Amino acid sequence: MTRQRPFSGEAAHGSSSRFLAAGRLYWLLLSAGVRAKMQYKFNFISSTLIQVAGGLYDFSLIAVLLWRFKSIHGWNIYEVGVLYGVSRVGYGLYRIFGNELERFESYIVRGDFDSVLVRPWPSLFMLLSRNVELSQISLVIEGAGVGGVSAMSLVRTGALRWTDVGWLLYASLASACLYTAVAIATASAAFHIVRIEELQVFTQNAPSTAGLYPLDIYPAWLKYTLLTVIPLGLGNYIPVKFLLGKGGTWFNLAVPALACVLSLRVANRLWHLGESRYHSTGS
Amino acid sequence: MLLTAPLTNLSLKTRKYWVLMSRGFLQNLQYSASHLINAVASAVFGIIYIYLWKSVMPPTGFGDYSYPTMVYYVSFNETTMWFTQFGIRCHVRIRDAVRSGNIAQELVRPMSFFLYTVAYEYGSMIYGLIFRGIPVGLMLSTIGFYLPKNPATWFWTLLALLLGCYIGIVDLYLVGITAFWTTEIRTVYWTVAMLSLGLGGASMPIEVLPAPVYGLARWSPFACLSFNPARIYLELSGAELIWPAVVWSVVLTLFAHRATELARRKLEVQGG
Numbered sequence: 001m002t003r004q005r006p007f008s009g010e011a012a013h014g015s016s017s018r019f020l021a022a023g024r025l026y027w028l029l030l031s032a033g034v035r036a037k038m039q040y041k042f043n044f045i046s047s048t049l050i051q052v053a054g055g056l057y058d059f060s061l062i063a064v065l066l067w068r069f070k071s072i073h074g075w076n077i078y079e080v081g082v083l084y085g086v087s088r089v090g091y092g093l094y095r096i097f098g099n100e101l102e103r104f105e106s107y108i109v110r111g112d113f114d115s116v117l118v119r120p121w122p123s124l125f126m127l128l129s130r131n132v133e134l135s136q137i138s139l140v141i142e143g144a145g146v147g148g149v150s151a152m153s154l155v156r157t158g159a160l161r162w163t164d165v166g167w168l169l170y171a172s173l174a175s176a177c178l179y180t181a182v183a184i185a186t187a188s189a190a191f192h193i194v195r196i197e198e199l200q201v202f203t204q205n206a207p208s209t210a211g212l213y214p215l216d217i218y219p220a221w222l223k224y225t226l227l228t229v230i231p232l233g234l235g236n237y238i239p240v241k242f243l244l245g246k247g248g249t250w251f252n253l254a255v256p257a258l259a260c261v262l263s264l265r266v267a268n269r270l271w272h273l274g275e276s277r278y279h280s281t282g283s
Numbered sequence: 284m285l286l287t288a289p290l291t292n293l294s295l296k297t298r299k300y301w302v303l304m305s306r307g308f309l310q311n312l313q314y315s316a317s318h319l320i321n322a323v324a325s326a327v328f329g330i331i332y333i334y335l336w337k338s339v340m341p342p343t344g345f346g347d348y349s350y351p352t353m354v355y356y357v358s359f360n361e362t363t364m365w366f367t368q369f370g371i372r373c374h375v376r377i378r379d380a381v382r383s384g385n386i387a388q389e390l391v392r393p394m395s396f397f398l399y400t401v402a403y404e405y406g407s408m409i410y411g412l413i414f415r416g417i418p419v420g421l422m423l424s425t426i427g428f429y430l431p432k433n434p435a436t437w438f439w440t441l442l443a444l445l446l447g448c449y450i451g452i453v454d455l456y457l458v459g460i461t462a463f464w465t466t467e468i469r470t471v472y473w474t475v476a477m478l479s480l481g482l483g484g485a486s487m488p489i490e491v492l493p494a495p496v497y498g499l500a501r502w503s504p505f506a507c508l509s510f511n512p513a514r515i516y517l518e519l520s521g522a523e524l525i526w527p528a529v530v531w532s533v534v535l536t537l538f539a540h541r542a543t544e545l546a547r548r549k550l551e552v553q554g555g
Binding site: 047054 | 318320321323324325327328330331334335337338339340341345469470473476477480481486487491492493
């Protein structure tokens with residue numbers, strides 16, 4: 001048996017081929033999932049349309065308030081629309097690719113996590129590749145629609161530059177990463193306390209709603225919770241605030257990337273810690 | 284003896300619905316710990332809306348609502364939504380029973396399917412108010428929670444809430460009944476849920492809506508879920524707001540009975 005030296009060319013080749021194999025496997029599993037979903041095309045289209053309409057309800061609430069009162073803490077409807085768009089697209093991307101984390105409680109309760117553990121790949125990777133929830137594309141459509149229309153209006157008035165649209169896409173992707181990190185950390189709690197559905201409302205749903213509005217409107221404890229412990233505000237509010245000229249420096253644009261790296265590392269650590277404590281419920 | 288017989292008969296008839304209501308309450312009791320965690324999240328939603336209002340409202344207020352009144356409005360609705368809107372599951376149970384074929388057994392019970400469903404759900408909603416709503420109210424009371432000065436207000440509010448809860452349950456009962464025709468109820472459910480939240484005045488008083496929508500919302504059954512009880516409780520309106528709830532309760536009950544009758548004829552049992 002030969003031992004590979006760390007960082008040797010062979011090891012690098014090994015890790016890159018494993019990475020490629022993981023990519024191929026992920027693609028294979030996801031495309032199988034998509035094909036399965038597309039067996040019921042009508043159901044997919046109707047549920048997507050319903051969810052777009054349902055999601056637009058949230059924005060209509062904001063729109064009615066802004067129609068009546070003109071601004072939220074100095075943010076007009078287009079500026080809030082951009083923030084809303086970034087948050088929604090990020091949340092939608094997370095829900096498409098990370099939906100299994102949303103229902104992770106049932107894996108623990110029913111003992112289904114055993115079947116994830118017996119695969120020769122990291123459990124988190126296997127879990128995320130199990131399903132792609134295409135119907136959640138409604139969130140992306142809705143966010144892109146509201147955010148796109150708002151951004152175009154701001155570009156026309158000169159409040160936003162064309163190049164900033166690229167930064168908004170980057171902020172959306174960073175938001176998706178941060179939502180995933182928070183969801184992984186919350187799911188990890190299931191290894192210890194089993195039931196996490198109510199906890200998810202606390203760590204994911206409520207912060208996701210809070211993130212649709214400028215964080216400056218909230219009391220300090222809530223604002224800083226959304227910028228530290230549940231750092232969803234670092235992906236949307238911090239960069240959007242700078243892009244709209246409402247304060248901050250270029251560092252506001254670097255924050256989302258740094259937050260993603262740090263949050264994913266912490267979440268991954270929590271996952272492994274939880275996984276090491278896992279006890280099957282199976283017979 | 285002859286005189287008391289009808290009364291005994293009536294008490295026997297109502298007793299079974301009382302038992303069902305207790306079951307609905309007790310079945311939820313086992314999840315009370317996790318529901319208390321959820322209450323913290325619900326309180327956060329309340330805080331979000333309170334501070335949102337604080338940031339948009341002009342110093343002079345809006346209509347009947349000053350900023351403190353809005354805090355009370357949001358606190359009250361976040362508390363009572365767990366009684367009149369959130370947590371109603373009868374539509375899901377009916378849909379699942381239709382899909383599995385168990386609906387046949389549900390319908391052969393020697394009692395009204397409608398009253399059976401409503402009684403069970405009512406118990407569950409009373410649980411919702413005590414274990415989910417009131418903890419939210421207690422948490423939000425740190426920001427502000429109004430206590431009416433007039434004792435009669437408590438009575439009218441309770442009546443408005445009891446009727447609001449009934450309307451909320453019957454709305455979703457009707458959603459569930461559509462499963463007899465369509466099996467899938469998602470579209471109807473989402474439509475009713477959005478109307479309940481939007482026109483019900485849960486997160487904002489319906490006077491904020493554009494005039495034509497306000498006119499529609501004001502007389503819709505959805506206003507009886509949150510908006511009317513809140514106005515009575517905050518002593519912004521009197522007991523006259525009970526009447527729309529009474530009328531809608533009667534109309535929806537008749538409609539639900541008719542729909543149940545039609546569904547019974549339409550029944551198609553799935554499965555073997």
